[in-house]
Amino acid sequence: MLRTDRKSLLKGYRKAVFYIGNFIAYAVPDTLYRFFFRLGMRGLTGEQKDIAASRAAYYVRCGDSPIGDAAGTPVKDFRYPFGQKHKFSAYFFDLYQYARLFGGDMRFLYLFGDVDWNLAAPTIVKARPIGPGLTGNVLFKLNKLRHFSFVRDTRPFSAKKDMIVFRNEVRKQPQRTRFIEMFIDNPMCDVGRINDDVDDGHPEYVKPYMPIEEQLGYKFVACIEGHDVATNLKWVMSSNSIAVMPRPRIESWFMEGTLVGGVHYIEVKDDYSDLEDKLRWYISHPDEAESVISNAHDYVRRFCDRKLERYTCCLVLDRYFSLTGQKGERIWKTIAGRGIF
Numbered sequence: 568m569l570r571t572d573r574k575s576l577l578k579g580y581r582k583a584v585f586y587i588g589n590f591i592a593y594a595v596p597d598t599l600y601r602f603f604f605r606l607g608m609r610g611l612t613g614e615q616k617d618i619a620a621s622r623a624a625y626y627v628r629c630g631d632s633p634i635g636d637a638a639g640t641p642v643k644d645f646r647y648p649f650g651q652k653h654k655f656s657a658y659f660f661d662l663y664q665y666a667r668l669f670g671g672d673m674r675f676l677y678l679f680g681d682v683d684w685n686l687a688a689p690t691i692v693k694a695r696p697i698g699p700g701l702t703g704n705v706l707f708k709l710n711k712l713r714h715f716s717f718v719r720d721t722r723p724f725s726a727k728k729d730m731i732v733f734r735n736e737v738r739k740q741p742q743r744t745r746f747i748e749m750f751i752d753n754p755m756c757d758v759g760r761i762n763d764d765v766d767d768g769h770p771e772y773v774k775p776y777m778p779i780e781e782q783l784g785y786k787f788v789a790c791i792e793g794h795d796v797a798t799n800l801k802w803v804m805s806s807n808s809i810a811v812m813p814r815p816r817i818e819s820w821f822m823e824g825t826l827v828g829g830v831h832y833i834e835v836k837d838d839y840s841d842l843e844d845k846l847r848w849y850i851s852h853p854d855e856a857e858s859v860i861s862n863a864h865d866y867v868r869r870f871c872d873r874k875l876e877r878y879t880c881c882l883v884l885d886r887y888f889s890l891t892g893q894k895g896e897r898i899w900k901t902i903a904g905r906g907i908f
Contacts, residue, residue, distance in 0.1 A: 586656070589660040593660075622879050623879060623882035623883045627890060628700070629890055631890055634891045641671060642671050642673045643672065662691065669885075675884075675888070676688055676689060681693070682795060685702055692706065693795070695817070696817060697815060697816055714796070718783070727808060731787035731846060734760075734782065735760060737762065747772050748769075750839075755843060757774075779802060786808055786809065792812075796817050804831065804864070810833070810863070811832065813834065813837045831862050832859065833849060
């Protein structure tokens with residue numbers, strides 16, 4: 568489908584800037600890159616460093632898990648996969664810009680793409696199942712161009728439609744298919760899938776693509792997990808609409824496992840049987856709805872500090888290398904007398 572809305576054009580512009588900037592940075596010598604990176608980390612407060620350390624401990628829960636001298640990819644050999652069919656370019660650059668800050672002999676395991684299962688070996692990934700205890704899935708801010716898009720919503724909650732909207736691609740995702748099946752004809756819901764390449768015998772499930780600006784006209788937005796996390800959750804929580812979803816089962820850099828139903832989003836049952844009751848309750852209790860929106864904004868704000876985000880990424884890799892038994896030198900300590908940690 569042709570998408571000509573302003574948001575799509577902006578997305579295309581952001582994507583072009585992302586790749587141009589990263590390929591330019593890729594050509595910059597490591598020594599110079601590290602020098603300017605360290606300059607950019609100046610001014611971090613003690614509170615910011617404590618926040619980053621706490622988040623790094625959340626993201627890296629592999630325990631002491633040496634990966635061995637022969638396992639993983641050395642930093643010096645982690646290079647853009649020119650010529651490969653599946654490049655995962657966005658994932659590569661998101662990891663490469665921080666991996667290159669460390670010693671060339673440091674090794675790491677990584678797995679790009681959607682991950683919704685637990686790994687045994689300590690591996691850098693985008694997502695993992697939510698649960699306590701140790702896990703080999705080390706969360707990193709991967710594919711951030713797609714997943715970390717926030718909005719500036721000037722329309723108040725009170726001025727929006729008393730309905731819930733859902734527009735997304737649906738392919739072999741039973742939780743999304745079930746949602747459409749249940750609410751396709753419900754007057755409180757405007758739901759449908761935007762892809763028409765699935766022959767499921769229900770052409771009525773296909774609805775026109777709806778830009779984010781139009782979705783923001785609804786009080787509620789369904790955030791249903793796909794192959795891993797619900798991609799739209801971030802922009803919904805930054806808006807004046809409310810995310811509606813079952814309790815998340817997968818988490819990413821957004822730390823979905825720390826979200827609380829009724830505080831940051833409206834939680835419904837896994838079978839969606841209480842959806843209408845929940846919507847009606849929040850429509851008739853606008854103060855409670857506004858409280859959820861305010862809490863969601865506070866939650867999103869922690870991911871909007873670019874310097875803190877970059878510092879946290881550094882700490883995640885530093886913790887990863889430490890827990891995997893690698894004692895390589897932090898490169899920036901060779902630039903000046905002290906490091907940023």
